[in-house]
Amino acid sequence: MIGRLRGIILEKQPPEVLLEANGVGYEVQMPMTCFYELPDQGKEAVIFTHFVVREDAQLLYGFNNKQERALFRELIKVNGVGPKLALAILSGMSAQQFVTAVEKQEIATLVKLPGVGKKTAERLVVEMKDRFRGLSGDLFNTVSDLPRPVASNTVQDAEAEAVAALISLGYKPQEASRMISKIAKPGSDSETLIRDALRAAM
Template sequence: MIGRLRGTLLEKQAPEILIEVNGLGYEVQMPLTSFYELPELHQETIVYTHFVVREDAQLLYGFITKQERALFRLLIKTNGVGPKLALTILSGMTAAEFVTCVERDDIATLVKLPGVGKKTAERLLVEMRDKLKSLMEASQGSEREFVLQTEYKPAPVANTAEEDAISALLTLGYKPAQASKAVSAAFEDGIDSESLIKAALKSML
């Protein structure tokens, strides 16, 4: 089991990154809420990981904190929720926002996420309520708990901001027309890729 990586951040293409650890490059998929907190390229970073082995692939999912990884692990234990859908959920909202949805039985917000139908949302609300209570109690005293405080300063804007944003949304399961419309609506001069992705996701919730 690979539970933690500490190395140099070589590539960032939401939602995937490449980390070099002792000469080996690890491809890691991250929810966008964690992706936003990464340092700039070629700097050292620490990522907590969850390793998934399938018949056709071996996949690493990464998170900035252990609490975020713990929430991901609880999500994939929910009936009908696999790693890809869990990644989409944690990309569409922060962990704190997800907790709020559960506490308020907010089905309307959950079903706006790609791949989350009404039945899946209902299962999430029912099955996650007690699990989240235990997780929140376990994280008491943690400096971060479920509050994500972004310290990452985005790099200068590239000409491919719109393309990067659309690509990230497509990877998360949004339809091409839906992704293009949301990105176009959120785009403004000078905006960087990550801010554009955030704005586009927010507009769809």
């Protein structure tokens, strides 16, 4: 089991990061709420990971702390929720927003997430309520919105990258394009576009 990686960020392609640790490049998929917190390319990062082995693939999911990983692990225990859907859920809302939605039984909020229907939302509320008791620490701290440097890529590249990231999170191509076009602003980088689009969807 690969539980933690420390290395240099070689590439950032939302929602995936390529991290070099001891000469090996690890492709790690991260929720966008964690991806926003990563250092710049070329800097060192520490990522807590969850390793998934399937017949057709071996996948690494990454998080900024153990509590976020613990929440992910509890999510994938819910009937009908796999790693991809858990990633989409934690990309669409912060841990604090998810906890609040579950505790207040806000089904309407949860069904706005890609891949979450009414039955899945109801299961999340029922099954996750009791699991929050074991999760503590800085998991539920709100993430401050720090200004981020504008990437050097063009507006078209940033928008295309943002659309691709939303599709990988479970949105349909037409829906992803529509979401980005609604919030696109001159000079926005892909991370800003993704964050704004996910917020607008909620």
